[in-house]
Amino acid sequence: RKEVEQDPGPFNVPEGATVAFNCTYSNSASQSFFWYRQDCRKEPKLLMSVYSSGNEDGRFTAQLNRASQYISLLIRDSKLSDSATYLCVPLSGGSYIPTFGRGTSLIVHP
Amino acid sequence: NAGVTQTPKFQVLKTGQSMTLQCAQDMNHNSMYWYRQDPGMGLRLIYYSASEGTTDKGEVPNGYNVSRLNKREFSLRLESAAPSQTSVYFCASSGAGVDGYTFGSGTRLTVV
Secondary structure, rough: OEEEOOOOOOOOEEOOEEEEEEEEEEEOOEEEEEEEEEEOOOEEEEEEEEEEOOOEEOOOEEEEOOOOOOOOOOOOOOOHHEEEEEEEEEEOOOOOOOOOOOOOOEEEEO | OOOEEEEEEEEOOOOOOOOEEEEEEOOOOOEEEEEEEOOOEEEEEEEEOOOOOOOEEEEOOOOOEEEEEEEEEEEEEOOOOOHHEEEEEEEEEEEEOOOOOEEEEEEEEHHH
């Protein structure tokens, strides 16, 4: 079983829509979680960190469900500039080796 | 600006040539990483260095060597380049891991 599983998409949504992605992880010892954003042919950039039940930053909300071992990312009022690939990264306690999946592709259209 | 700097940004090699990709960070991070990313694929860890003076293999180390020259610098060497090593290479660094990872802008390598 892969350490991280995400629906690769693409999720194709109109501007202003609300969209949510899920990410499941296999290592129950994971303690820290991150959402990264990667634009085409660019480096990944940190979007949000999640350490407890969730985190909110403007239009973005991340939630953690430890019982079911998944984290979600909710984007409200989608903008064209939100088009990118979103990567979730779980991190196990004591290990600082990040595990990246293929990510979920989001396309926001006018 | 503080961050991770990679050089070169682009490189074309002939099969069998060697080269070193350079990476430097100025955030006083302990850990550094080298990833490769092929088209439509996720990031795959080549080597990492948890702290100055240590290096360990990642998921795809074959054909590569690394050197943690000091706390700031972590280089990746291809001794005999092969077309299968055509990829985008990203260097990253982190402090204690819990604050996430900072990536360089990447090196686009083509081996012909």
